[in-house]
Amino acid sequence: MSASWLVRCLLIFSAWMPATLPAAETADWQAAQGDVLTVHLESTPERPRLFCFGSSWPVQSDGRGGWQGWIGIDLKRKPGTYQILWKSEGAQTSQTLDIRRGVFRVSHIQVEKRMAEFDAPTLARIRSEVKALKATYTADVDAEPAIRMTGMPVNGIVSTPFGAQRFVNGEPRSPHSGLDIAAAAGTPVHAPLAGRVLLVADMYLNGNTVAIGHGNGLVSVYSHMQSVAVRTGQWISDGDVIGQVGATGRATGPHLHWGVRFRNARVNPASLLPDATARLEK
Numbered sequence: 001m002s003a004s005w006l007v008r009c010l011l012i013f014s015a016w017m018p019a020t021l022p023a024a025e026t027a028d029w030q031a032a033q034g035d036v037l038t039v040h041l042e043s044t045p046e047r048p049r050l051f052c053f054g055s056s057w058p059v060q061s062d063g064r065g066g067w068q069g070w071i072g073i074d075l076k077r078k079p080g081t082y083q084i085l086w087k088s089e090g091a092q093t094s095q096t097l098d099i100r101r102g103v104f105r106v107s108h109i110q111v112e113k114r115m116a117e118f119d120a121p122t123l124a125r126i127r128s129e130v131k132a133l134k135a136t137y138t139a140d141v142d143a144e145p146a147i148r149m150t151g152m153p154v155n156g157i158v159s160t161p162f163g164a165q166r167f168v169n170g171e172p173r174s175p176h177s178g179l180d181i182a183a184a185a186g187t188p189v190h191a192p193l194a195g196r197v198l199l200v201a202d203m204y205l206n207g208n209t210v211a212i213g214h215g216n217g218l219v220s221v222y223s224h225m226q227s228v229a230v231r232t233g234q235w236i237s238d239g240d241v242i243g244q245v246g247a248t249g250r251a252t253g254p255h256l257h258w259g260v261r262f263r264n265a266r267v268n269p270a271s272l273l274p275d276a277t278a279r280l281e282k
């Protein structure tokens with residue numbers, strides 16, 4: 001019996017021990033609010049299903065006989081220890097996940113009164129636009145992408161980071177659920193992953209907005225654009241131009257707001273970039 005064969009057997013055995021064993025002293029996985037976590041499982045006879053926070057998450061082969069899965073940790077997920085469950089025919093195993101508080105900045109913006117206080121018709125318009133955008137987060141898209149982005153959608157400087165606690169004209173608002181990238185008006189915006197255009201809308205607060213469904217519950221949103229170059233229902237390839245940077249809606253200058261939802265969790269787009277660590281430190 002070769003040593004590597006023995007190690008492999010032990011790994012398979014340890015991965016499939018019943019979930020009744022005492023919990024490990026340290027968590028199997030660690031992540032912060034807003035992260036997309038990649039988890040692994042050693043080889044199992046068939047594709048396992050992955051569960052966390054009461055939802056299922058995508059699983060793909062890791063190309064080496066094992067499996068990898070992705071879990072989106074919402075910006076406001078309560079810090080603490082959670083259980084990750086892998087299930088396959090007649091077997092299951094659990095791992096632990098420690099979530100720590102994200103380190104987020106505070107951001108103040110000053111805007112015209114009409115962009116901070118709304119009359120009834122404007123409020124009704126905003127609500128219906130938000131409802132249409134939210135519907136895209138759970139739309140079915142027939143594609144199975146790797147859960148990642150190939151790069152930034154626009155060349156520019158991150159002006160407001162993900163998760164920033166927002167104050168608009170001094171009043172606290174929802175945390176910033178995307179990345180703002182400042183760039184000259186007219187700069188092309190490229191889709192950082194192939195997908196289907198789920199929404200094109202001229203929104204009161206978000207301005208000209210495009211939502212792209214990539215499959216597997218991964219949806220990216222681009223706002224405040226000067227113009228839009230795609231239409232609803234269109235399939236687009238990685239790198240296609242979807243619009244131009246602008247300052248439409250509630251914006252203090254030309255920039256792109258780039259948001260990502262992963263199975264409805266508000267996650268940091270930067271955590272899906274190839275050089276995620278470097279980007280996150282910006």
Ligand SMILES: [Zn+2]
Binds near residue numbers: 160178256257258
């Ligand atoms: Zn923004």
